[in-house]
Every structure is written in C-alpha cells, then in structure tokens.
Amino acid sequence: RKEVEQDPGPFNVPEGATVAFNCTYSNSASQSFFWYRQDCRKEPKLLMSVYSSGNEDGRFTAQLNRASQYISLLIRDSKLSDSATYLCVVTNQAGTALIFGKGTTLSVSS
Amino acid sequence: SQTIHQWPATLVQPVGSPLSLECTVEGTSNPNLYWYRQAAGRGLQLLFYSVGIGQISSEVPQNLSASRPQDRQFILSSKKLLLSDSGFYLCAWTGSGAERRYGYTFGSGTRLTVV
Numbered sequence: 577r578k579e580v581e582q583d584p585g586p587f588n589v590p591e592g593a594t595v596a597f598n599c600t601y602s603n604s605a606s607q608s609f610f611w612y613r614q615d616c617r618k619e620p621k622l623l624m625s626v627y628s629s630g631n632e633d634g635r636f637t638a639q640l641n642r643a644s645q646y647i648s649l650l651i652r653d654s655k656l657s658d659s660a661t662y663l664c665v666v667t668n669q670a671g672t673a674l675i676f677g678k679g680t681t682l683s684v685s686s
Numbered sequence: 687s688q689t690i691h692q693w694p695a696t697l698v699q700p701v702g703s704p705l706s707l708e709c710t711v712e713g714t715s716n717p718n719l720y721w722y723r724q725a726a727g728r729g730l731q732l733l734f735y736s737v738g739i740g741q742i743s744s745e746v747p748q749n750l751s752a753s754r755p756q757d758r759q760f761i762l763s764s765k766k767l768l769l770s771d772s773g774f775y776l777c778a779w780t781g782s783g784a785e786r787r788y789g790y791t792f793g794s795g796t797r798l799t800v801v
Contacts, residue, residue, distance in 0.1 A: 610789045619776055619792040620730070663730070665789075672743070673720060674790055678729035 579603060580677035582664050588683045593654045597680045599647040599664030607671055609640055611649050612663040614679065620663055623649075654684045688713035692777045692793030699800055705750075705764040707796050709777030712758065717779040719760040720790065721752055724774040736760060772800045 582599045589595050601609075609626035624631065626638040626647055637650040647664055661679040668675050692709045699705060711717050721733040732745045734752035742752050749768050753761045760777055774797050778790040 608789075612789075617774075617797070619795050621792070622789040625789060668732075672718075672737070673732050673735050673745070675732070676722075676730040 579668075579675045580664055580666055582677040582680050584678060584680060586681040586683055588685065589654055591654055591656060591684055591686050593684075594650065594652045595654060595682060596651075597649045597662055597664070597682075599649075599677055601645050601647065601664075601666045601675075603666065603669050603675075604642075604645060605669055605671075606666040608667045608674075609647055610665040610674070611636075611638055611647075612665055612676070614661045614663055616660075620676075623662070651682075654682075656684050656686060658682060659684045688779075688791070690777060690779055690791055690793045692796060694796055695794065697796055697798045699767050699798065701769060701800055702766045705762070705767055705771070705798070707762040707775055707777075707798075709760045709762075709793055710758055711779045714758070714779070714781065716757060717781060719754065720778040720780075721760065721762050722776045722778065722792075724776065726773070730776065734762070767800045769800050772798055774798075 580601050611623040612620040613623045614620040624633050624638050626640045628640050630639045635652045639648045661681045663679045664677040665674050689712045718737050720735045722730045723733055724730045734744055736742050736754045739754055750764050774795050776795045777793040780790045
C-alpha cells in the first residue's frame, strides 16, 4: 500500500460546483496532516492543516478520520481560480518529514 | 518574516556534469530543511532533510548528496548527473518541534533538465 493515495482525477467541474477529494494514508502513527495546492510548474503552497475535529476556511472544509486513515477536502462554490492540483500530505513514521500524495487535478470551467 | 530563496530557477546540464543547487532561509534560526524532487507527472519525493548544521538524513539511495554548511543554507549536489536526475527540485523549511504542525514552506524550485 502506498503511503499516501489520492485519486489523480482530473476532476472537471463547472463554476459554482461543489467538489470533494479523498485521500488515504498507510501510517497510523502520522500526527500531522495537510492539504497543499500546486499550480502548474509552481511550488506547492499550504492550503490548510487538517485536524481531527475538522476545520473550515471559507469555501474549503477539511476532515480527518484517524480510525479509517482517511482525509478529505471539500470545495464549495468552485471558482476558476481553484483550478490546480491538490496534494494530500501526512508526516512520515518518524515525524521528521512530510510525505506527499501524487495529487488530484481540478479543472473549473465557466 | 521568513523567506526562502532557491536558485537557479532553470538549469540545463549535460549528462556527467556536476550539479550544485543552493537554498537559503532568512528570518528564522535553526530551521529544519528539506530537498524534494518532482519528476514529470509524478509526486514529490523526499530526498534529504536536515535538522541542524552538518546533520543530513537521506531518504533514498541516489546519485545526489546534500550538505548544510551553515544554519540557514542547504546545498544539493551531484558529481555526475544522470538523465534520470531531471526534475523539479524544491527546497523547503519548517520550524523545529511543534512548529512543524504548521506545514512546510517551499522555495520556488529549480527545474533541471539533463541532456
């Protein structure tokens, strides 16, 4: 089983749609979880941290299920500017580095 | 505020040539530093990380090496590049300890093409 698995997509949605991304991770000892956004040919940028209680930042909501080792990201009212690759990220077993999923590509069209 | 600098932005090198990529961080002390590589169409792969001067941990065996000669300087090197070394190289930093829960900040990356 890969350390972090994501559906690569692409997800093609119209503006205003709600879209959800899922991610599973293999290391039950992981302590920190994040979603990053990466635009084409750019560096990844932190979108949001993910907490067990769930957290929301505007149109973005992240959820963590430690028992199922499952992370999700929900984007409401999609904008054209949301088009990017979304990376699911967890800490490695030693807690010393981040392990990245391969990313899910989102394309929002008008 | 903290900033991370990485250069060059783009590099084209022949097979067998040496490589040196540099990364520096400003506005913080004793950062944890990381080198990642993203090959075309693939995910980010952790290459090296460092928790202090002279302390380097390697995640995968490869044709590359890393050094940390100063607290806020991280260098990625190779003596002889291979075609398979082509990719997007990213340096990242985070604070130590509990600050890691706030994620990593990446430099703008170096796009290396080995020809």
